């Protein structure tokens with residue numbers, strides 16, 4: 001496609017040239033405007049008086065999941081969406097999860113910072129949860145505007161026979177459909193996906209649709225197809241190292257790194273860094289500089305004085321807090337009630353090996 005100014009110059013050159021009359025097939029190429037499959041949902045208007053409470057951004061999102069663009073009228077996943085699986089999943093008490101993203105066709109992802117992609121306005125991300133084979137909840141995040149805070153978060157609760165899902169209130173819902181699964185409140189969504197002022201997160205807001213999480217072989221995401229949507233190419237650079245270390249650091253990255261990371265949106269009250277950086281060798285991971293053989297700063301019990309104590313899982317606050325549920329020592333503090341046996345085993349084995 002020609003930029004309009006170039007098109008105009010060519011058009012002028014053609015009309016001015018007396019010697020070479022314009023042939024019908026030499027028509028100046030018309031600018032075809034790019035149109036996104038889904039328009040951006042419009043943010044609620046902000047009241048100008050002091051009495052009216054501020055609307056919540058999720059008010060812009062539809063009441064029914066079927067109106068969010070996830071499905072076609074036939075009930076299939078819309079073809080404009082990309083299914084993806086992060087390399088390491090967040091532990092959600094054993095729930096099964098499936099994820100999709102819609103990237104507006106007319107805007108690239110600004111991928112200049114590989115760890116914090118800037119997703120274009122209009123991006124929508126969905127994650128569906130099933131418990132014991134029953135579809136329970138589908139979460140949606142959408143970027144409504146250009147500012148970092150212009151993201152809306154919502155959760156849709158399925159009905160018992162799995163035909164329709166409806167948006168739940170901002171308080172979330174415990175024991176959804178009579179299962180042990182709790183739908184988090186909007187405040188909790190932001191503690192992991194939001195800005196530092198809401199608890200923690202990353203500037204990208206997305207935590208699984210990221211370079212480091214997509215760069216693995218057993219994924220349905222076509223990274224080559226995705227490459228055309230990125231402003232900077234994604235040259236595959238999967239983490240390599242001893243299996244024990246890769247597994248443990250991956251578990252920490254996905255379960256803890258949403259809050260414990262050094263980005264501007266990471267948890268403000270602690271310098272603990274449990275995240276991984278794309279393209280960095282494993283030994284440069286923040287966990288070695290900020291946790292291994294480092295004293296705890298906030299967490300104090302007589303038997304635990306280190307964030308991670310080499311060779312001593314029992315003396316490591318990171319593992320002790322992963323093994324705790326139901327009190328203020330639990331980590332992550334939200335989103336789970338059961339211990340992640342596989343994840344804790346990976347971290348325990350790695351600490352023993354240090």
Ligand code: HEC
Nearest residue numbers: 089090125126127139153154188189192206207208209335
């Ligand atoms: C305990 C932290 C935590 C909480 C609370 C949380 N999430 Fe997430 N979420 C994650 C992580 C980590 C991922 C990526 C890993 C995965 O999907 O397993 C993720 C993935 C997602 C995805 C897929 C896109 C992406 O970022 O990869 C959506 C959509 C999503 N979450 C929406 C929500 C919504 C809406 C809420 C609140 C109702 C919420 N989440 C609550 C941590 C959290």
Ligand code: HEC
Nearest residue numbers: 191200255256259296297298299317318321322331332333
């Ligand atoms: C939703 C945000 C969030 C997530 C996710 C999260 N944490 Fe935390 N973490 C906090 C907060 C808030 C504190 C400070 C208050 C406290 O210590 O309870 C903290 C403190 C800590 C501390 C104490 C650091 C010190 O120096 O005393 C450790 C250790 C810790 N977290 C480990 C973890 C581990 C391990 C995970 C993942 C399994 C994790 N956290 C996931 C929010 C989070």
